[in-house]
Amino acid sequence: MLREIYLSTALLAAFGLVGAGLVALVHMGTAERIEANREAATLARLHEILPDGEYDNDIINDTTVLSHALLGGGQHLVYRARRNDEPVAAVFTVIARGGYSGDIHLLVGVRENGQVAGVRVISHRETPGLGDDIEASRSDWILGFDNLALDDPPMERWAVQRDGGIFDQFTGATITPRAVVRAVRDTLIYFDTHREQVFTPIPVDPTDEEAHADE
Structure with missing residues (x-):
């Protein structure tokens, strides 16, 4: 009985670690895309004021x-x-x-x-x-x-x-x-x-x- 409890706990912990890792990877990838999109939007707005050919x-x-x-x-x-x-x-x-x-x-x-x-x-x-x-x-x-x-x-x-x-x-x-x-x-x-x-x-x-x- 104790062995089954320990096994279940270990499996849950492993799943938790894997899940946390996947979430972290997705967040890293998403954060990079969000930052790239933010920079692109900022640059587009700046170019409305100052065309990129001027600098x-x-x-x-x-x-x-x-x-x-x-x-x-x-x-x-x-x-x-x-x-x-x-x-x-x-x-x-x-x-x-x-x-x-x-x-x-x-x-x-x-x-x-x-x-x-x-x-x-x-x-x-x-x-x-x-x-x-x-x-x-x-x-x-x-x-x-x-x-x-x-x-x-x-x-x-x-x-x-x-x-x-x-x-x-x-x-x-x-x-x-x-x-x-x-x-x-x-x-x-x-x-x-x-x-x-x-x-x-x-x-x-x-x-x-x-x-x-x-x-």
Whole structure:
């Protein structure tokens, strides 16, 4: 009787180990696919702002994390584009505070010369049919930032028309575009005063250099 109990216990333990191993293998394979899909989606979104032919570095991994109230507070990932190791553009993850239904998360691309490369909405909770016209798939309003700069239009014109600016507001939804315009303007202000910090190269790990020297 005891022998049968021990045998059953051993079999259950073996099945448990095998099952755990299979689950771990599946998780590892799935995690790699999920990460690859995430990178592909991120790259596709970045290419909406900055075509891949404009840079030659690994933009997904050439990043820095910056923190400033002008970017919406908190920490913000910034993708840096370079060609021949020279800065081309930076794509900021930015939070537009003060949306009608909360924060609006944006990608704001700024070329090295200070011009807007493009703006895209990552996520928001604005009212469908009103505030969601900030999405490129809904209207071309967000494309109106392309190639603008901090002094073009003048600073006082970086506002919706109701506030004396050049940007259209949506019928019945002025708060949403106002928040986005302010966030893009503030990103340009940040870039203008922190350009060197934005493009500071990623520090090289001395152990990596030693490893390459031994190859």
